[in-house]
Amino acid sequence: MIFGLMMLAITAATDASAAPSPTADALQADLQTAYAxxxxxxxxxxxxxxxxxxxxxxxxxQSTDDATDVATDAVLPADNAPETMREFxxxxxTLAPTAINGN
Incomplete structure (x- = not known):
């Protein structure tokens, strides 16, 4: 019983919402479909x-003229303050792509 209570306390203390960070390959693929x-x-x-x-x-x-060679940094919500994420x-x-309707 005590062991069960300890495991319950440990489980409750861990953050269930903490997801693993995406891999570099996943972020690179995501950037390829990102919108400006x-x-x-x-x-x-x-x-x-x-x-x-x-x-x-x-x-x-460093040159900034080549649009195909722009270095970027990923900004992940888990790594930044809420104020930073609000700025992004x-x-x-206002520039989010809109869904195209057939109407």
Whole structure:
């Protein structure tokens, strides 16, 4: 009985909502289907199904002209503060793709 109560307490203490982080391959595939949002602080932003993505900082000597070679950082809700996630949600809210109806 005591062992059962201890296991119940341990199980209750763990966060059941904590999902494992997506793999790099999953994030790369997600980025390929993400849609563009408004920029944040002059950096391009995209929204995918798994994460938001933001253009990596550009350092001296790096070119930003090649649109096919943009480095990005994944922004995962579990890794960021609620205020940060709201900023990304707002940037993508008005540019979300709309469903096309046959009407």
């Amino acid at each position: 949002c408004k920029e944040i602080d002059g950096r391009k932003v995209w929204k995918g199904g798994l994460a938001y993505y933001i253009q990596s900082y550009v350092y001296d000597g 949600e707002e940037a993508c809210l």
